[in-house]
Amino acid sequence: MEGPWKGLVMEKSGTMRRGWHRGLYLLIMKDTSLYHELEDEIIKLHQLVETVELKVADETPPPNKQVKPLFRHFRRIDSCLQTRVAFRGSDEIFCRVYMPDHSYVTIRSRLSASVQDILASVTEKLQYSEEQSARGDALILVTMASSGEKAVLQPSEECVFTTLGINSHLFACTRDTFDSLVPLPEEIQVVPGDTEIHRAEPEDVANHLTAFHWELFRCIHEVEFVDYVFHGERGRRETANLELLLQRCSEVQHWVGTELLLCEALGKRAHLLKKLIKIAAICKQNQDMLSFYAIVIGLNNAAISRLRLTWEKLPGKFKNLFRKFENLTDPCRNHKTYREVLAKMKPPLIPFVPLILKDLTFLHEGSKTLLDGLVNVEKLGSVTLLAQQQSGDTTRDVPVGRKALALASLLCWLRAVTHEPQSGVSLPGVFLSWIPANSLQQLLQHGRALPGATRATLAL
Known part of the structure; x- marks a missing residue:
């Protein structure tokens, strides 16, 4: 079982294998009166159940707590150079939650976190006191679209990070300031220009x-x-x-x-x-x-x-x-x-x-x-x-030539070193082996002239 979703399947199968042996054993025990010839097999199955239940805790790998970037909610120029791996509900991500004055706090949260958990993280970041919550100034979580449409999320809702609409952001505010929420300036003031x-x-x-x-x-x-x-x-x-x-x-x-x-x-x-x-x-x-x-x-x-x-x-x-x-x-x-x-x-x-x-x-x-x-x-x-x-077969290589993929990755790296020269982003050496020296020199010259982050690449 290979693929970037291997951890996801292992997480689900790990939970399943804890119970299916015992479930099968209990079902067979109900029918022992009908199948007397299976007594030896039932004893072996009982031993197997005990062995699995004792060892499964030791075999379960520790959860991977590496924080993964969500390309929509917390943009990192160098994240497009990383091989993407499958997300699980227990994975932790970074996300921005905005305030009514358009300032924001960056929180670290589980992908499957509930609205209540997100608000708890925001409250901790803002050092929001219990007295304010008691006075009725408790925070609520709101989705705000660029059109100005607002929706209050219920505390029990989960996985809000992956279900936000296009040009939507999370806002934390009190009910008194809900009506004063407006979209972010960059969402409503798009400047035409040469991209x-x-x-x-x-x-x-x-x-x-x-x-x-x-x-x-x-x-x-x-x-x-x-x-x-x-x-x-x-x-x-x-x-x-x-x-x-x-x-x-x-x-x-x-x-x-x-x-x-x-x-x-x-x-x-x-x-x-x-x-x-x-x-x-x-x-x-x-x-x-x-x-x-x-x-x-x-x-x-x-x-x-x-x-x-x-x-x-x-x-x-x-x-x-x-x-x-x-x-x-x-x-x-x-x-x-x-x-x-x-x-x-x-x-x-x-x-x-x-x-x-x-x-x-x-x-x-x-x-x-x-x-x-x-x-x-x-x-x-x-x-x-x-x-x-x-x-389909997702174990194969990307359906694009290796050289074309290398050129696209190199351009991403060029944008990173051009706009964030102190970011420490390095180009994986394997890309350089796919590109002729003269092409690399031309791309470097082109990359130094790139004006800014582009909408053409959709800000990966």
């Missing part, structure tokens, strides 16, 4: 998207698909990696529309539209159907579709190409065209994950799991087969 997406090559952006999305996708175990559909709210602590990938898909969709709408010049906007269609084509070639779908859906946004002059300025070749992409993503006949294309692809590939969840939901809600006290084995077998097929 790196206009200078980046489509191949670099597409390969970067594929490489990062593969890191996220390979962390998902097929059990997470089942937990997400079957358990809903109760299964959140087991689906953190799946939640992150779904958030990433939404971010790419919004990023596409945001970049186009921030272009004030018609010519530059048409050029960017052409580049985004190129990026979608390369993502499809890389078998990254998640990025492909996200970009096409973003370009089909009503705000983008109404840019009549921009679409008219697009060359006919790219108009026809985008029409093919629209046909490929057409949901008619249960996404027939997409399924045919996906069936011809060979692993490794990144499927459009929301469609997997749609199929699993159809299987789950279309038939009962228990009927007249009997388990619907056919339904559970179909769910298992679908989850295993769609999750």
Whole structure:
């Protein structure tokens, strides 16, 4: 059992193996009167149960308390150079919780922490006294979107870090200051300008998207698909990696529309539209159907579709190409065209994950799991087969050339040393062995001229 989700499976299987031996033993004991010839086997099973219960505590590895960065909530430029590993509910992360005056505290918390636990950490950081809580000034946790929409989280809610919406942040405030909460300035005051997406090559952006999305996708175990559909709210602590990938898909969709709408010049906007269609084509070639779908859906946004002059300025070749992409993503006949294309692809590939969840939901809600006290084995077998097929072979390398992946990683490192020269970020030596010396020199010269953190790479 290999993969970045190995620890997640071991954590769940460790809990299961503590009980299944004894459960089997108790069931057999109920039937001893029917099967007298199994007395010797029952004695051996009893000995096995005792042995397992005595040794399981010693064999259980100590929990890994390493703090893992969540790319959405606590950004670190050097985190994109680290190999991503699967999240578990017990893992600890860093997160920012904002105050009404837009100051913030950084807390260290479990990924599955409840709202009550988060508020306890914030209270400790702020040195909030018990007297203030007794006077009715107790803190509440609020999600604030860039649109100004606010929602109060209940103390019993869990796993809020992985379920926040796009451009949403956590705020801690009292009920008296709830009405005065406003979004962060950077969320409502977007400054149009020349970003790196206009200078980046489509191949670099597409390969970067594929490489990062593969890191996220390979962390998902097929059990997470089942937990997400079957358990809903109760299964959140087991689906953190799946939640992150779904958030990433939404971010790419919004990023596409945001970049186009921030272009004030018609010519530059048409050029960017052409580049985004190129990026979608390369993502499809890389078998990254998640990025492909996200970009096409973003370009089909009503705000983008109404840019009549921009679409008219697009060359006919790219108009026809985008029409093919629209046909490929057409949901008619249960996404027939997409399924045919996906069936011809060979692993490794990144499927459009929301469609997997749609199929699993159809299987789950279309038939009962228990009927007249009997388990619907056919339904559970179909769910298992679908989850295993769609999750694919995640033990292989990323579906992008090693050199392309090295170039994308090198550019991330260049941004780190350019903007944080004292950060101590070092480039893994293995990347240098993949890049010719002349290419490395050109990239170094290009990297020194990079103006700032880019929205083109979605701030990994």
